[in-house]
Each structure stands twice: as C-alpha cells, then as structure tokens.
Amino acid sequence: xxxxxxxxxxxxxxxxxxxxxxxxxxxxxxxxxxxxxxxxxxxxxxxxxxxxxxxxxxxxxxxxxxxxxxxxxxxxxxxxxxxxxxxxxxxxxxxxxxxxxxxxxxxxxxxxxxxxxxxxxxxxxxxxxxxxxxxxxxxxxxxxxxxxxxxxxxxxxxxxxxxxxxxxxxxxxxxxxxxxxxxxxxxxxxxxxxxxxxxxxxxxxxxxxxxxxxxxxxxxxxxxxxxxxxxxxxxxxxxxxxxxxxxxxxxxxxxxxxxxxxxxxxxxxxxxxxxxxxxxxxxxxx
Amino acid sequence: xxxxxxxxxxxxxxxxxxxxxxxxxxxxxxxxxxxxxxxxxxxxxxxxxxxxxxxxxxxxxxxxxxxxxxxxxxxxxxxxxxxxxxxxxxxxxxxxxxxxxxxxxxxxxxxxxxxxxxxxxxxxxxxxxxxxxxxxxxxxxxxxxxxxxxxxxxxxxxxxxxxxxxxxxxxxxxxxxxxxxxxxxxxxxxxxxxxxxxxxxxxxxxxxxxxxxxxxxxxxxxxxxxxxxxxxxxxxxxxxxxxxxxxxxxxxxxxxxxxxxxxxxxxxxxxxxxxxxxxxxxxxxxxxxxxxxxxxxxxxxxxxxxxxxxxxxxxxxxxxxxxxxxxxxxxxxxxxxxxxxxxxxxxxxxxxxxxxxxxxxxxxxxxxxxxxxxxxxxxxxxxxxxxxxxxxxxxxxxxxxxxxxxxxxxxxxxxxxxxxxxxxxxxxxxxxxxxxxxxxxxxxxxxxxxxxxxxxxxxxxxxxxxxxxxxxxxxxxxxxxxxxxxxxxxxx
Numbered sequence: 001x002x003x004x005x006x007x008x009x010x011x012x013x014x015x016x017x018x019x020x021x022x023x024x025x026x027x028x029x030x031x032x033x034x035x036x037x038x039x040x041x042x043x044x045x046x047x048x049x050x051x052x053x054x055x056x057x058x059x060x061x062x063x064x065x066x067x068x069x070x071x072x073x074x075x076x077x078x079x080x081x082x083x084x085x086x087x088x089x090x091x092x093x094x095x096x097x098x099x100x101x102x103x104x105x106x107x108x109x110x111x112x113x114x115x116x117x118x119x120x121x122x123x124x125x126x127x128x129x130x131x132x133x134x135x136x137x138x139x140x141x142x143x144x145x146x147x148x149x150x151x152x153x154x155x156x157x158x159x160x161x162x163x164x165x166x167x168x169x170x171x172x173x174x175x176x177x178x179x180x181x182x183x184x185x186x187x188x189x190x191x192x193x194x195x196x197x198x199x200x201x202x203x204x205x206x207x208x209x210x211x212x213x214x215x216x217x218x219x220x221x222x223x224x225x226x227x228x229x230x231x232x233x234x235x236x237x238x239x240x241x242x243x244x245x246x247x248x249x250x251x252x253x254x255x256x257x258x259x260x261x262x263x264x265x266x267x268x269x270x271x272x273x274x275x276x277x278x279x280x281x282x283x284x285x286x
Numbered sequence: 287x288x289x290x291x292x293x294x295x296x297x298x299x300x301x302x303x304x305x306x307x308x309x310x311x312x313x314x315x316x317x318x319x320x321x322x323x324x325x326x327x328x329x330x331x332x333x334x335x336x337x338x339x340x341x342x343x344x345x346x347x348x349x350x351x352x353x354x355x356x357x358x359x360x361x362x363x364x365x366x367x368x369x370x371x372x373x374x375x376x377x378x379x380x381x382x383x384x385x386x387x388x389x390x391x392x393x394x395x396x397x398x399x400x401x402x403x404x405x406x407x408x409x410x411x412x413x414x415x416x417x418x419x420x421x422x423x424x425x426x427x428x429x430x431x432x433x434x435x436x437x438x439x440x441x442x443x444x445x446x447x448x449x450x451x452x453x454x455x456x457x458x459x460x461x462x463x464x465x466x467x468x469x470x471x472x473x474x475x476x477x478x479x480x481x482x483x484x485x486x487x488x489x490x491x492x493x494x495x496x497x498x499x500x501x502x503x504x505x506x507x508x509x510x511x512x513x514x515x516x517x518x519x520x521x522x523x524x525x526x527x528x529x530x531x532x533x534x535x536x537x538x539x540x541x542x543x544x545x546x547x548x549x550x551x552x553x554x555x556x557x558x559x560x561x562x563x564x565x566x567x568x569x570x571x572x573x574x575x576x577x578x579x580x581x582x583x584x585x586x587x588x589x590x591x592x593x594x595x596x597x598x599x600x601x602x603x604x605x606x607x608x609x610x611x612x613x614x615x616x617x618x619x620x621x622x623x624x625x626x627x628x629x630x631x632x633x634x635x636x637x638x639x640x641x642x643x644x645x646x647x648x649x650x651x652x653x654x655x656x657x658x659x660x661x662x663x664x665x666x667x668x669x670x671x672x673x674x675x676x677x678x679x680x681x682x683x684x685x686x687x688x689x690x691x692x693x694x695x696x697x698x699x700x701x702x703x704x705x706x707x708x709x710x711x712x713x714x715x716x717x718x719x720x721x722x723x724x725x726x727x728x729x730x731x732x733x734x735x736x737x738x739x740x741x742x743x744x745x746x747x748x749x750x751x752x753x754x755x756x757x758x759x760x761x762x763x764x765x766x767x768x769x770x771x772x773x774x775x776x777x778x
Contacts, residue, residue, distance in 0.1 A: 127439075128439065130764075130765065132746070132748040132749045132750070132764055133748050134744075134746035134748050134749050135423065135746055135748075136744070136746070138741070138744065140746070140748075140749050142749070142750050142764065142766065147754075227755070237546070238546075240546065241545050241546030242545075244541075244545035244546060245541075245542045245545035245546070247541070247545075248538045248539075248541035248542040248545065249538065250710065250755070250756055251534070251537065251538065251541060251553065251555070251755070251756050251758060251759065253759050267441065267774055268439070269774065276735060276754050277735065277750050277752070277761050277766050278729075278734070278735060278736075278737065278754075279735065279736050279737070279749055279750050279751070280729045280736075280737045280738075280739060281736070281737070281738045281739060281741055281744050281749070282725065282739040282740055282741065283740055283741050
C-alpha cells in the first residue's frame with residue numbers, strides 16, 4: 001500500500017505567527033483545471049486589523065535596522081526561495097497552469113527579482129537623496145525614509161513573480177507590509193510566508209492575508225494606522241476607485257492598479273512610491 | 287528655578303520708531319481685473335465679480351472676476367491647445383522663457399512686494415526680502431532644469447504630464463504661484479492656476495509678466511474665484527495633474543475627487559510643527575528661531591513652529607527671554623518697513639484664530655500677550671503664547687494658522703520625540719541643541735518632511751519641501767519638485 005501524504009494546513013501569516021482566520025472561514029482553492037488543491041484561510045476584517053497592528057509594531061525596529069542589515073536579510077529570503085525552488089515551482093504549476101519548465105523560470109525570475117531589490121537597501125539614499133545647493137550658508141540634505149505601514153493587494157494572476165515584485169520594493173526601504181494575496185491563487189504566497197518566517201525577517205514586517213480584496217481591502221484602505229496602499233492587484237475598477245477614495249481619509253500614498261510585464265526589469269517607482277523625502281537644514285559657521 | 291534674574295517683562299519704552307512707510311505709488315491698481323486665458327485678459331462668462339480688500343484697512347483694492355465652469359473650460363482648453371507646442375519645444379527654449387520671467391520678476395520686485403503686502407497684509411519687510419526674491423529665484427532655478435529633464439531620476443526620456451490644475455493659498459500668494467508654475471513649465475506642462483480668493487492680485491500681475499515675456503498663449507492661465515472655482519478646476523476631466531496647497535480637509539476632498547482617474551496628485555497641506563529646544567540650545571538663536579518660527583507671516587505658515595517643546599530645566603529661562611523678545615515685536619501697518627507682524631489676512635481667518643485661542647483659555651491653558659496697541663480698522667491679532675498646554679488641548683492639536691504659540695515641556699529626548707510626533711501632521715519640525723550627535727538622532731526620528739536644526743523657516747528652490755502623513759504628499763523644490771510634473775517615458 002502506497003504511503004498517504006501529509007497535507008499542509010494553509011494559514012495566514014501575521015506578526016511572525018501562522019494563525020487561522022479568527023473568523024474560522026476558509027475557502028476552496030482550485031488549480032487551473034478546477035481540481036481541489038486546498039482550503040485556504042479566508043482573512044476577515046479583524047485579521048486585517050491584527051495584521052496592521054503587527055506591521056505597526058514592527059515598523060520602528062525594521063526601519064531602524066541598518067540598510068546593510070536589511071539588505072542581508074532580504075538576500076537571505078532569496079536564498080530560502082531558491083532552496084524551496086521545487087516547492088515554489090509546483091505551487092506555480094498548480095496555481096497558474098504553467099508547464100514545470102515555465103513555472104521553474106518564473107521561480108528563477110522571482111529569486112532574481114528579490115536579489116535585485118535586496119541590493120537596493122543601501123543604495124536608495126544615494127540615488128534618491130541628495131545634498132541641495134541652497135543660496136545661503138546651510139548644510140541641506142534630502143534623504144529618503146520609509147512611509148510606514150503599507151497595504152499591498154498582490155496581482156491576481158502572477159501569483160509568485162507578481163507578489164514578490166510588489167512586496168520586495170515595499171519592505172526593502174524599511175516599510176512594513178500587509179499583503180492581500182491573489183484570491184484564486186494564494187498558495188505560492190503561503191509558501192513565501194514560510195520562507196519569510198525562516199529568513200530572519202522580524203515578525204510583523206510582512207503579514208500575509210489570503211483573502212478576497214473586496215472583503216478586507218476596504219477596511220484596510222480606511223485604516224488610520226496605514227500609510228500607504230498599493231492597489232496593483234485590484235482588477236475591479238470600481239473597487240479600486242472606492243479604495244483610493246477611502247484612502248484619502250488619512251492621505252495614504254496610493255499606487256493605482258496596473259498590469260505590468262512582470263518579467264521586465266523594474267524601475268525605482270515601486271520603491272519611491274512609499275518613500276518620504278526628509279530634508280534637514282543646519283547653519284554652517286564657525 | 288529662579289536663578290535666572292533678568293528684570294521682568296516690561297513694555298518697550300524709548301523704542302518707538304517713526305513711521306517708515308513704503309510708497310504705494312509703485313503699484314498701479316486697476317479698478318477691476320478679468321481672467322487670464324489663452325494669453326489675454328478676458329471678462330468672465332457671466333459677469334460675476336468679487337472684491338479683494340486690504341486686510342490692514344478693509345479698503346477695497348479691486349474687483350476681481352469669479353470664474354465659472356464655462357470659464358474654467360476655456361482655460362483648460364487653452365492649456366490643452368498650448369500643451370502640444372510647449373511640450374515639444376526644445377527644453378533650452380522653454381528655459382529661456384522661464385529665465386525671462388525670473389528676470390522680469392526681479393525687475394518689478396518692489397511693485398510686486400508692495401502689491402503683495404497690500405493684498406495679503408504681510409509686512410513689507412517680508413514680501414520685499416523673502417517672498418518676492420524667492421519667487422524670482424524659483425523661476426531661475428527651474429529654468430535651468432528645462433533642458434536637463436533626463437537627469438530628474440525618471441529615466442532617459444521623461445515626459446510631462448499634460449495640463450496641470452493648480453490651486454494655491456493666500457499666505458504666500460506669489461511664492462506659492464512660483465512653486466507651482468515654475469517646475470510645471472520647466473517640465474513641459476501647461477497650467478491653469480487659481481489663486482486664493484482673498485489674494486488674487488499678484489497672480490494677475492504675474493499674468494501681465496507672462497505677456498511681457500512673450501510666453502506663448504495658453505501656457506499659463508489664471509482663473510480667479512473662490513472654493514467652487516477651485517473645485518471645478520481640480521475635478522475638470524481635461525486636466526492631467528492636480529497640485530494643491532491648502533488645508534488638510536480640502537486636500538482630502540481633492541484626493542477623493544481624483545480617485546479612479548488618471549490624474550496625478552500632489553498635496554501640500556497643514557502642519558502642527560514641533561520646535562524642540564534642548565537645555566544646551568544656543569539660546570539667543572533659539573529665541574529668535576522660536577519667534578520667527580511662529581510669528582513670521584503672522585503665523586500664516588503651514589510649517590510654522592506652533593508647538594514649542596522646551597526641556598524642563600531651561601523652561602523658565604526660555605519663557606522669560608521669549609516674552610521679553612515678544613514685547614519688542616511691532617504690530618501694525620504692513621507697508622511700514624519697521625513692522626514685524628502685519629494684518630491677519632481676512633475676517634474669516636481672524637475669527638478662526640480667535641475661536642481656537644479662546645478654546646485654549648476654555649481648556650485651561652494660560653494666555654500671555656505683550657502689551658500692544660492694535661489698529662482700529664482691519665484685521666489684527668496680537669502675538670500670543672499659551673503655557674500650561676497639554677497634548678490634549680485643541681491648541682496643541684489643531685492648526686491655528688495665526689500668531690499663537692502653544693508651549694509644552696519635556697524631560698528626555700525620547701519624550702520630546704514622542705510629543706513631536708504625536709500629531710497626524712508631519713510637515714516640519716525644529717531642533718535646537720549644540721550637540722551634533724543629538725541633532726542627527728532627533729532629526730532621524732522626527733516624522734516630518736523638513737527638519738530645521740538650529741534654524742527655522744528657511745526655504746530655497748533647491749530644497750525639497752513637503753510633508754509626511756496628513757501633511758500631504760509629493761515635494762516642491764529641488765529635483766523632487768520637478769519629478770512631480772514628469773512621468774517615466776517609454777524605454778527604448
């Protein structure tokens with residue numbers, strides 16, 4: 001008799017732990033052929049609030065790390081993704097209906113994307129900050145700082161490469177993140193949360209909610225302790241408009257929905273979208 | 287305590303200055319002004335006008351046209367038509383127009399300064415020495431960017447956004463115009479700008495300067511009016527970019543209004559800046575910094591240092607010295623070259639300041655103002671300091687936008703940072719200490735877009751300005767300010 005495999009329970013990732021949804025709700029995740037894959041936790045409004053709380057708590061420490069240290073930790077994440085290459089490949093095969101070879105390339109690209117962003121940690125300030133030549137005897141320096149807690153709705157189709165392409169640029173600069181995954185294809189995100197938990201990323205820096213954005217995103221968009229909102233993966237235009245309008249309550253920085261070519265090399269824009277420029281003046285004199 | 291033994295505060299005697307008024311004759315006011323659309327002054331579509339007054343005397347200065355929806359349509363259309371030519375013009379040619387404008391602004395600087403003080407109420411010393419020189423400098427600075435856009439940080443082929451709708455406040459009328467128009471034009475956009483209802487005159491004089499510079503028609507359009515005109519402008523489907531400076535409440539409404547559109551948005555909103563004085567502060571400079579931080583421009587400054595945080599062991603000394611310095615401030619005729627504090631810009635603003643300051647009394651804070659005689663007509667508010675303020679008081683939380691300072695104390699650097707950041711705003715902050723490592727540590731931890739260390743209220747076109755949190759998003763000034771009017775081009 002063949003051995004019965006031990007299946008995984010797919011849970012949320014909040015504050016470094018793997019809770020089930022407090023609502024007790026789950027939903028069926030199917031592969032592209034319509035076959036049952038798993039029951040994913042269906043994150044609720046309260047899970048969203050818990051995730052924001054965890055992200056806020058983690059923000060001070062994460063943003064105060066040296067950029068070199070953040071870069072190392074993110075590089076470690078890439079190492080861990082690489083180490084689970086086969087698992088991610090099989091996740092992407094079931095989620096996106098790709099061949100094993102195609103899916104393997106997607107995982108390669110996700111690792112490379114993560115490494116690309118990791119290297120930015122200690123270069124962003126040199127590229128986006130500057131000394132300003134003011135007309136007077138003043139030292140004047142502009143530096144980028146992280147915006148704070150950012151909620152990102154991950155792309156619905158590109159369940160792994162799209163996900164890492166929105167998540168890495170948020171956290172590399174010191175922001176903390178609450179990610180709402182692809183609703184229909186959440187399993188690569190759950191695997192990524194297991195990677196994050198074993199990569200020295202402090203708990204709460206990334207919080208992953210498997211959920212329907214239409215359920216939880218409105219609460220997150222209106223949450224007063226959230227500073228930024230990335231709507232990249234919101235495909236429903238009227239929902240996106242509502243979320244952007246709701247985000248105005250505390251003037252969140254908003255990235256509007258888009259469907260870029262995730263294989264192309266990114267620009268700085270996903271990082272700069274969640275950076276604040278701080279300019280410090282001091283008189284010069286003896 | 288009580289070791290500080292300077293004499294108690296007394297009204298300044300023997301310090302009376304003879305009046306030294308700047309002449310108004312340099313300004314040639316017209317009885318009425320039209321809208322500036324497509325390079326020409328035009329009457330409004332339905333003849334509605336409003337009056338703009340001198341807040342120091344309540345004298346009517348001129349009648350100004352209230353732009354209707356139809357007028358805004360015309361202005362946006364003119365800007366759209368002008369966009370093709372302006373955006374395709376070589377950057378070095380656009381630059382020359384902006385350099386021309388910068389030079390004419392400098393040539394006519396005295397006229398502009400007097401007009402600004404007449405319409406706004408700010409002291410001539412400030413309009414002459416701060417506002418107008420910066421206006422000219424702003425155009426000169428951004429002129430130089432017009433042919434260097436590929437160095438703006440948005441790739442090799444950045445593109446302008448299109449038509450920019452710009453709405454500006456009344457506190458620095460022409461300066462805010464320059465912050466908006468100079469980078470927009472340098473990047474190749476065309477603009478429709480609405481000045482504030484109570485301070486439209488220097489913007490209309492600027493329109494004349496555009497004519498003198500032979501700026502192509504439609505590149506700059508000025509529509510005057512109140513909030514409704516502004517709302518019509520920012521929600522106009524024909525604009526690609528909205529830039530607003532003003533209150534956080536209106537900023538929120540605009541952010542909601544542009545949701546779901548492709549319009550790009552930058553907002554420069556309110557503030558409640560902490561000005562932190564440590565025990566080892568250079569005290570003479572700190573007192574001057576506190577005074578300029580809150581009383582510059584009558585406190586009508588979004589980045590004003592309106593919350594003074596003083597370390598407990600120097601609290602008595604700071605308050606004594608501050609009061610002594612406040613007693614020497616001269617409040618009165620904005621056109622008098624000796625005036626430190628001019629008129630409050632409008633009756634409405636005076637009422638807002640009065641209401642909030644009264645709330646300070648009602649909530650138990652202790653009010654102090656130096657003895658000072660206020661003119662009998664016009665809008666005035668004496669420089670005021672509240673002590674015994676808690677973080678829960680409205681005067682510690684809400685933007686007063688007037689010459690009213692709230693003083694709190696702290697014991698440790700951690701407490702100072704916590705109190706400074708305890709606000710939904712995050713525009714600016716001040717730090718006063720002679721210890722370098724402390725400056726850097728505190729500046730690092732302040733959640734504010736501009737940190738002035740051992741100085742305050744300094745502005746420069748090369749220096750990005752703008753806020754964290756509910757003080758808005760985007761930066762004005764510097765390369766960052768230019769980037770707010772550009773988008774990444776197609777990669778080759």
